[in-house]
Amino acid sequence: MKRILLTLVLGVLISANSFSQEKLTWHTDVNSAFEIAIKENKKVMLFFTGSDWCGWCIKLQNEVFKTPDFEKWSNDVVLVELDFPRRTAQDEAIKMQNRQLQSIFKVRGYPSVHFVVPEKMPDGKMNLNSLGKTGYVRGGASKWLEVANTIVNKTI
Template sequence: MKRLIIVLLLTVTIALNSFAQKKLTWHTDMDKAYEIATKENKPLLLFFTGSDWCGWCIKLQNEVLKTADFEKWAKDNVILVELDFPKRKALDKKLQIQNRQMQQMFQVRGYPSIHFAKPEKTVEGKKSLSKLGDTGYVRGGAKKWLEVANNIVNN
């Protein structure tokens, strides 16, 4: 009987941990993210990062982007896109080209840089992005960062 109770407790614990660990989806394919954002009528959050070398990017990730507050906010408000510029890991050539094009389009000069954009289609049916605003690292953790993000997304 003790074994049965222990097995049941372990099973429940594992199930709860699996549920709790369901993380946000960070898209890397702009076309896919664009389509999802259009379908769900949400703006894109474009995170320009140097994931394996940028100290401020890592700090932003740890203090904001990996928090429960951000996770809840993001699920309700945006479609997440990571546009990475790593130094030690290799990205697929197609992804490198896409990320550089986005970097030029949004005139990103430093990292981390987060831009918010609304997907739109032109009269000719071409894809377009309407810039809503941008931010980077904000002192004060997730609460302060989310205040800035809400001001951008809600205006």
């Protein structure tokens, strides 16, 4: 009976954790992410990462982005992952888009997280109003979210 109960409890915990991670939507197409942000009146979080080689990026993902606190917090922003993998294949259009944004935001190291407010101009072009940036912050989700909140709560 104890074994069955333990198995049941572990199963529920594992499925709850899997379910919570499925709720996060990380966009890779910035144009669609910007359109969503404008439509829903949300700010955008641009996460520049080297997902398959950058130790600090992986650490940030595990300590912050894969937590219930981040999941709850992220409901108020549109998440965009701009990945620069070394071993994982990537579509050429995504590579070009990511390199262009890396250049625009002058990203020199990873992880780098920029917060912006997209604004569609009358001529159809997109303007990105920068709120600020951060990277890995020691102290887990609560410390990282403290820094992120300071940035996203700025007014333009």
